[in-house]
Amino acid sequence: MASLLLHLLPLAAMAAQDAFVGVNIGTAVTDMPDPTQVVALLKAQQIRHVRLYDADPAMLTALAGTGIRVTVSVPNQQLLAIGQSNATAANWVARNILTHVPATNITAISVGSEVLTTIPNAAPVLVSALQYIHAALTAARLDSHIKVSTAHSSSIILDSFPPSQAFFNRTWDPIMIPLLKFLQTTGSYLMLNVYPYYDYMQSHDAIPLDYALFRPLPPNKEAVDSNTLLHYTNVFDAVVDAAYFAMSYLNFTNIPIVVTESGWPSKGDSSDPDATLDNANTYNSNLIKHVLNNTGTPKHPGVAVSTYIYELYNEDARTGEVSEKNWGLFDSNGRPIYVLHLTGSGSMLANDTTNQTFCVAKDGADRKMLQAALDWACGPGKVDCSAMVQGAPCYEPDTVAAHASYAFDAYYYKMAMAEGTCDFKGVATITTTDPSHGKCIFPGSNGSNGTFINGTLLAPSSNSTSSVSALKSPDIVPPQLGSIRGV
Ligand SMILES: *[C@@H]1O[C@H](CO)[C@@H](O)[C@H](O)[C@H]1NC(C)=O
Ligand SMILES: *[C@@H]1O[C@H](CO)[C@@H](O)[C@H](O)[C@H]1NC(C)=O
Ligand SMILES: *[C@@H]1O[C@H](CO)[C@@H](O)[C@H](O)[C@H]1NC(C)=O
Ligand SMILES: *[C@@H]1O[C@H](CO)[C@@H](O)[C@H](O)[C@H]1NC(C)=O
Ligand SMILES: *[C@@H]1O[C@H](CO)[C@@H](O)[C@H](O)[C@H]1NC(C)=O
Ligand SMILES: *[C@@H]1O[C@H](CO)[C@@H](O)[C@H](O)[C@H]1NC(C)=O
Ligand SMILES: *[C@@H]1O[C@H](CO)[C@@H](O)[C@H](O)[C@H]1NC(C)=O
Ligand SMILES: *[C@@H]1O[C@H](CO)[C@@H](O)[C@H](O)[C@H]1NC(C)=O
Ligand SMILES: *[C@@H]1O[C@H](CO)[C@@H](O)[C@H](O)[C@H]1NC(C)=O
Ligand SMILES: *[C@@H]1O[C@H](CO)[C@@H](O)[C@H](O)[C@H]1NC(C)=O
Ligand SMILES: *[C@@H]1O[C@H](CO)[C@@H](O)[C@H](O)[C@H]1NC(C)=O
Numbered sequence: 001m002a003s004l005l006l007h008l009l010p011l012a013a014m015a016a017q018d019a020f021v022g023v024n025i026g027t028a029v030t031d032m033p034d035p036t037q038v039v040a041l042l043k044a045q046q047i048r049h050v051r052l053y054d055a056d057p058a059m060l061t062a063l064a065g066t067g068i069r070v071t072v073s074v075p076n077q078q079l080l081a082i083g084q085s086n087a088t089a090a091n092w093v094a095r096n097i098l099t100h101v102p103a104t105n106i107t108a109i110s111v112g113s114e115v116l117t118t119i120p121n122a123a124p125v126l127v128s129a130l131q132y133i134h135a136a137l138t139a140a141r142l143d144s145h146i147k148v149s150t151a152h153s154s155s156i157i158l159d160s161f162p163p164s165q166a167f168f169n170r171t172w173d174p175i176m177i178p179l180l181k182f183l184q185t186t187g188s189y190l191m192l193n194v195y196p197y198y199d200y201m202q203s204h205d206a207i208p209l210d211y212a213l214f215r216p217l218p219p220n221k222e223a224v225d226s227n228t229l230l231h232y233t234n235v236f237d238a239v240v241d242a243a244y245f246a247m248s249y250l251n252f253t254n255i256p257i258v259v260t261e262s263g264w265p266s267k268g269d270s271s272d273p274d275a276t277l278d279n280a281n282t283y284n285s286n287l288i289k290h291v292l293n294n295t296g297t298p299k300h301p302g303v304a305v306s307t308y309i310y311e312l313y314n315e316d317a318r319t320g321e322v323s324e325k326n327w328g329l330f331d332s333n334g335r336p337i338y339v340l341h342l343t344g345s346g347s348m349l350a351n352d353t354t355n356q357t358f359c360v361a362k363d364g365a366d367r368k369m370l371q372a373a374l375d376w377a378c379g380p381g382k383v384d385c386s387a388m389v390q391g392a393p394c395y396e397p398d399t400v401a402a403h404a405s406y407a408f409d410a411y412y413y414k415m416a417m418a419e420g421t422c423d424f425k426g427v428a429t430i431t432t433t434d435p436s437h438g439k440c441i442f443p444g445s446n447g448s449n450g451t452f453i454n455g456t457l458l459a460p461s462s463n464s465t466s467s468v469s470a471l472k473s474p475d476i477v478p479p480q481l482g483s484i485r486g487v
Helices: 002-006 011-016 035-044 057-062 076-084 086-098 120-139 170-185 196-202 235-249 277-292 367-378 400-414 465-472
Strands: 021-025 049-052 069-074 105-113 147-153 190-193 257-262 307-309 358-361 428-431
Touching: 021 277, 035 057, 049 307, 069 076, 069 086, 076 086, 076 105, 076 120, 086 120, 105 120, 120 147, 120 170, 147 170, 147 257, 190 235, 196 235, 235 257, 277 307, 358 400, 367 400, 400 428
Parallel strands: 021 049, 021 307, 049 069, 069 105, 105 147, 147 190, 190 257, 257 307
Antiparallel strands: 358 428
């Protein structure tokens, strides 16, 4: 019933849903980590959504019980068979889906990848392949939980600037119209691969690099759609809006978009001079901030455009240009290729020590207010304050201000540095100076338990009841003081 109603709602009604950022897992890696190692990396990086290019049983088994949401794919080479036989489709679902749900949270199936542009001979059976897969899910009562769609290259959209004039290559109308009807009636979404990198490369300098990288543009360089007067500050939004307009050109106005691939290569040869660490970092950092902010697009502000980054690992075993092998966020050892600049945008992939911030007591803050805030942090705030008990690394200097600083910073990281979590009624402040000293390592500092080192979690465990009760035990804290405090 819920999904029946959902597909009748206008897109704007979906604005309440939060966008997520996921990651694609390509496996053309010489030393491909085994599935348990992949899952360990995903957990350490707090990646909650992944897309696979197949339905690898070992990977799906490793993902069981993790709560990670998984989009699986029907590989292109299986598409013809599935699109020609509902029995083959039912078999595929039985073998690759039914054996893994509900332990593995499979939430979508991408039936083929860029079929229209890479294997056009299979295009005539694309819609029936989606329908057969969907029918098999319906028979298993999984159709409301698992969406069926197919990932498109954005090159099927023509005249994409200004976005209001965009339309799908008409060659594909006989496929796109029934496909969009299918997505609409099943409450699914359009899967779109969006690569501002290629748009920029192919534009021969017509597209400024800053515009592709989500960097601020001078107002006179901002792109304005003269039909709608909407302002575009980045290529990503323009391409997504072009897809909305192309759909509405065919009279489909309520199909959401999920970006199944987007990214930027961090290395290339002389033919890819802008495939650099800096640009890749800037693009992906800005993309993640943009998506997680639920900014939406100029055409549909606030409507979630969830996005899967391309990709988790550098695929060194791919053929082709150097840049082809360098889209990853990590090498096969799970070491980041670069450290994203994500301060303030939540906990995902936030291994950001290049622009590290800490939360400390304000200079000259009122001692009583600091004490009250410290008590709150170590009590109701559930911060692990065990590092400040006598004999522990952060006991010295034994002052209210020093202890409050540690507790404020621990709380700030526990809350993933979210806005407003470093205030404490005005006695706390954000600093970029690492307050760690001696063996007292503050959360967020290199070497601490705050940011993940060797794959430990970004945020300290929220299960700090044991340390709070330890602090309250009289042999550690003098009963007359009642709580941890300085002299
Ligand atoms: C599986 O994913 C769906 C969709 O995101 C979510 O609503 C559900 O709670 C998840 N289930 C589990 C067991 O994590
Ligand atoms: C396939 O389609 C035929 C004809 O529509 C139907 O009789 C049959 O039950 C279907 N098989 C499956 C496995 O859905
Ligand atoms: C539209 O798609 C057809 C079939 O792939 C292709 O031959 C044609 O070049 C495309 N048109 C444009 C303008 O890209
Ligand atoms: C879209 O709707 C308009 C108005 O109802 C109609 O004239 C047009 O033919 C429709 N276009 C398509 C592709 O169905
Ligand atoms: C976040 O979204 C708000 C509107 O909801 C917008 O004003 C703001 O510019 C966005 N910030 C970023 C960094 O995109
Ligand atoms: C660091 O963060 C601040 C505040 O969020 C921001 O203004 C600054 O540009 C960032 N610097 C770098 C190098 O990312
Ligand atoms: C922490 O990391 C930064 C950036 O990588 C580095 O410059 C700094 O030396 C490191 N500090 C320590 C104490 O390891
Ligand atoms: C990090 O936490 C673990 C377990 O909580 C602890 O054993 C370890 O000593 C801590 N390391 C640092 C550097 O604080
Ligand atoms: C961290 O990783 C390095 C290199 O992989 C390893 O030598 C070290 O033992 C690890 N430290 C911990 C605490 O796991
Ligand atoms: C980021 O985290 C990894 C562990 O996954 C660690 O090896 C690396 O040193 C961290 N980067 C920085 C700059 O701290
Ligand atoms: C928190 O700690 C308690 C007591 O050690 C334990 O029973 C509980 O399972 C823990 N909860 C989580 C979420 O780790």
